[in-house]
Amino acid sequence: MGDGRQQNDRTSVWARTALAGPRFDSLRGAVRADAVVIGAGYTGLCCALDLAERGHKAVVLEARELGWGGSGRNAGQWLPGWAGRTPQSVADEFGAERGRALNRFNLAASQTLPGFVESLGIAAELDRSGILMVAHTPKRFAALRRAFEDWLELGGDVTLIGRGDVGGFLATSRYFGGLLFGDGGMINPLAYARGLARSARAAGARIFARSPAIRISRERDRWRVETPDGSVTAYFLALCTNAYTGDLWPTLGRSFYRLRVAMIASEGLAEGGRGFMPAGVPFADTRALWPFGGRLTSDGRFVASVLPHSSRRASPAVLARGFDARFRRVFPGRAPPRWSQSWCGDLCVVPNRIPRLYCLGPGAMAAMGYSGAGIALGTALGRELARCLVGDVALDGPVPVLHPHPAPFARTMPWLFRHAIAPVARMAERIF
Numbered sequence: 464m465g466d467g468r469q470q471n472d473r474t475s476v477w478a479r480t481a482l483a484g485p486r487f488d489s490l491r492g493a494v495r496a497d498a499v500v501i502g503a504g505y506t507g508l509c510c511a512l513d514l515a516e517r518g519h520k521a522v523v524l525e526a527r528e529l530g531w532g533g534s535g536r537n538a539g540q541w542l543p544g545w546a547g548r549t550p551q552s553v554a555d556e557f558g559a560e561r562g563r564a565l566n567r568f569n570l571a572a573s574q575t576l577p578g579f580v581e582s583l584g585i586a587a588e589l590d591r592s593g594i595l596m597v598a599h600t601p602k603r604f605a606a607l608r609r610a611f612e613d614w615l616e617l618g619g620d621v622t623l624i625g626r627g628d629v630g631g632f633l634a635t636s637r638y639f640g641g642l643l644f645g646d647g648g649m650i651n652p653l654a655y656a657r658g659l660a661r662s663a664r665a666a667g668a669r670i671f672a673r674s675p676a677i678r679i680s681r682e683r684d685r686w687r688v689e690t691p692d693g694s695v696t697a698y699f700l701a702l703c704t705n706a707y708t709g710d711l712w713p714t715l716g717r718s719f720y721r722l723r724v725a726m727i728a729s730e731g732l733a734e735g736g737r738g739f740m741p742a743g744v745p746f747a748d749t750r751a752l753w754p755f756g757g758r759l760t761s762d763g764r765f766v767a768s769v770l771p772h773s774s775r776r777a778s779p780a781v782l783a784r785g786f787d788a789r790f791r792r793v794f795p796g797r798a799p800p801r802w803s804q805s806w807c808g809d810l811c812v813v814p815n816r817i818p819r820l821y822c823l824g825p826g827a828m829a830a831m832g833y834s835g836a837g838i839a840l841g842t843a844l845g846r847e848l849a850r851c852l853v854g855d856v857a858l859d860g861p862v863p864v865l866h867p868h869p870a871p872f873a874r875t876m877p878w879l880f881r882h883a884i885a886p887v888a889r890m891a892e893r894i895f
Contacts (some may be wrong), residue, residue: 464684467732472715472869475535475536475653475726475728475763475804475806476728476803476804477539477651477652477653477654477767477880478508478534478593478758479762480588480651480654480760480761480850481651481653481654481655482586482651482654482657482761483656483662484528484530484657484660484863485529485657485661485664485880487525487529487660487670487671487672487693488671489672489673489674490524490670490671490674490690490692490694491692492691492692492693493693493694493695493696494522494669494693494694494695494696495515495519495695495696495697496520496521496522496695496696496697497519497520497521497697497699498511498514498519498520498521498522498697498698498700498701498849498852498853499521499522499523499524499686499688499695499696499697499699500514500521500522500523500524500668500703501523501524501676501688501700501701501703501711502523502524502525502526502532502702502703502705502707503524503525503529503656503660503672503703504525504530504532504533504534504656504703504705504837504841505534505655505659505702505837505838505841505842505845505847506551506703506705506830506831506837506841506843506844506845507523507525507703507704507845508523508656508659508660508662508841509659509841509843509845509849510701510703510823510830510845510846510848510849510852511523511663511668511670511849512659512662512663512666512668512845512846512854513678513845513846513849513850514661514668514699514791514849514852515666515668515726516660517849517853517855518556518852519666519699520566520669521604521663521667521668521669522668522669522670522671522675522695522697523663523668523669523670523671524671524675524676524688524690524695525670525671525672525673525674525786526673526674526675526676526707527659527672527673527675528673529656529657529670529672529872530652530653530656530657531810532705532706532707532808532835533705533808533810533811534652534653534655534656534841535652535656536652536726536806536807537573537652537725537726537731537808537837537838538555538652538757538758538766538767538768538806539649539650539651539652539758539760539766539838540593540647540648540649540650540758540838541573541576541595541647541648541650541836541838541839542573542574542644542646542647542648542836542839543569543570543573543574543614543619543646543647543752544569544644544815544836544840545569545816545817545834545836546812546816546833546834546835546836547751547816547834548815548816548817549609549610549613550562550610550613550614551563551605551613552618553565553566553817554566554850555819556815556884557710557863559666560786561861563617563782564860564861565817565861565862565863566613566617567617567618567861568766568843568860568861568862569840570614570617570618570619570646571841571843571857572839572840572843572844573644573646573647573839574620574646575843576838576839576842577589577648578599578683579842580650580655583658583659583662584662585654585655585658585659585661585662586654586658587650587651587652587654587655587658588649588651588654588760588761589648589649589650589655590648590649590650590653590701591645591648592647592648592649592743592744592745593643593644593645593647593648593744594643594644594647594648594744594745594746594747595624595632595633595641595642595643595644595645595744595745595746595747596641596643596644596746596747596748596749597629597633597638597640597641597746597747597748597749597756598638598639598640598641598644598748598749599637599638599639599748599749599750599779600639600749601639601809603639604626604639604640604641606749607623607640607641607642607749608623608685610642611623611642614644616704619644619645619646619894620644620645620646621642621643621644621645621646622643622645623640623642623643623800624640624641624642624643625640626638626639626640626865627773629641630738631741631742632741632742632744632746633739633740633741633746633793633794633859634738634739634740634741634794634797635729635739635793635794635795637792637793638748643744643747643883647745648756649737649745649858650838651760652838655838666779667879671690671693674690674691674692674693675690675691676677676688676689676690676711677689677690677691677711679711679712681697681824681825682696684698684825685697685698686698686699686700686826686827687861688700689695690881695859699826699827699852700823700824700826700827700828701827701828701829701830701848701849701852702715702821702823702827702828702829702831703829703830703831703845703848704808704829704831705831705832705833705837705841706721706808706810706811707717708811708829708831709746712823712829712867714823714867714869715823715829715831715867716819717867717869717870717873717874718813718831718867718868718869718870718873719811719812719813719814719831719832719870719873720810720811720812720813720814720870720873720876720877720880721809721810721811721812721877721879722809722810722812722876722880722881723771723807723808723809723810723877723880723885724728724765724769724770724771724807724808724809724810724835725769725771725777725782725805725806725807726766726768726769726805726806726807726808726875727760727766727767727782727783727786727802727804727805728760728764728765728766728768728779728781728802728803728804729764729765729766729800729801729802729803730764730800730801730802730803731762731763731764732759732763732765732800734765735759735763736759736764736765736800738797739794739797740759740777743759745757745758745759748827751887752770752884752888753769753770753794753892755786755789755790763804764800765800767783767786768835769782769783769785769786769880770785770885770888770889770892771807771885771886771887773881773885773886775807777805777887779802779803779804779805780802782802782805783799783802784889784892784893785889785890785891785893786799786892787799788837788892788893788894789892794879810833810835811831811832811833811834812832812834812835813832813834813869814830814868815870816834817832817863818830818831818833818834818840818844818862819831819832819862819863819865820844820847820848820851820858820862820863820864820865821862821864821866821867822858822864822865822866823867826852827849828848828852828864829867830844830845830847830848844862847860847862851864
């Protein structure tokens with residue numbers, strides 16, 4: 464990958480095997496539509512696809528290229544679950560009835576994703592492999608047992624894995640058991656984003672790349688979105704910019720924490736990595752701040768999410784130091800993979816780590832806040848957003864519909880995470 468610096472999706476591992484993306488022009492001149500969607504990630508493209516399939520003229524504006532943001536840079540795994548939350552904690556926060564509906568929405572998002580991808584004919588290396596959560600302490604295994612009971616009661620495909628059976632998935636005796644989510648799996652995230660763009664265009668949506676929205680205004684009964692070389696006027700407005708919202712809608716841009724994450728990918732592994740992952744099932748442990756784990760790719764590489772470095776010039780080997788230390792402890796006697804690529808991106812983390820819809824004004828909404836779990840949820844929420852916009856479903860559905868307000872320390876938390884919390888955590892990775 465050249466100098467080994469953290470890069471964007473053009474040099475991520477996913478670009479190696481994804482089909483070339485469709486070409487889209489930049490917006491030039493004035494366009495009128497029924498709906499304008501800002502952001503061509505999973506949420507925006509699914510919103511536009513749903514609108515187009517319902518007969519609405521939808522225009523999508525993407526600031527960069529398709530898949531440039533989190534949709535093309537993530538780890539390519541999905542499973543039912545919330546970032547750092549349990550079904551019970553969701554029910555405690557929202558009440559039994561609303562919490563159950565929200566948990567079932569999450570579960571359905573994962574269960575329906577494979578069929579949705581296949582129905583569109585998207586070649587995205589989709590693998591219904593399941594995903595294994597492994598407990599690094601007995602206390603964490605007890606928590607996994609409770610999560611197993613919760614997801615099973617909701618209708619999930621979950622299997623509790625005893626300590627003696629972990630070896631069938633990982634060549635280690637370090638873990639105290641695990642929870643296998645059969646409703647999870649792997650996908651090439653960049654290929655999926657590109658495939659969604661093809662499907663949305665085929666359904667009638669117009670997509671413009673390299674067309675950043677720079678100003679939004681209200682003109683009578685319509686919204687006007689300006690780009691450097693054009694504008695779109697539409698009755699409905701959908702903001703699907705997630706972590707890359709910036710100051711386009713200031714109150715929305717301050718409603719979450721924008722946290723940087725780095726990704727590392729190895730060279731091709733002997734036996735395709737099956738020496739230490741015999742079943743080929745992605746895994747993650749239950750450490751709170753930054754779980755240890757990863758997945759194999761279709762061409763036999765290992766991909767993992769790691770804590771960011773304070774320097775944007777950090778090489779893959781530097782980024783992987785903490786991960787390598789953990790790898791040696793988990794798989795004693797085995798050398799860590801040789802890292803050949805790295806790239807980075809930003810997460811949109813909302814305070815309670817539950818995705819939400821926002822009402823921004825008449826006919827204007829936003830969907831965001833996946834906290835690193837956006838493949839299935841971003842897909843489902845994009846379609847939900849489309850239906851809410853045009854009034855096909857009520858706004859009292861399972862996903863919270865809120866008005867944006869600033870998250871505490873929204874401006875300072877990203878800096879603290881990258882320059883204080885992450886460095887300390889990276890140091891701790893090498894010791895514990």
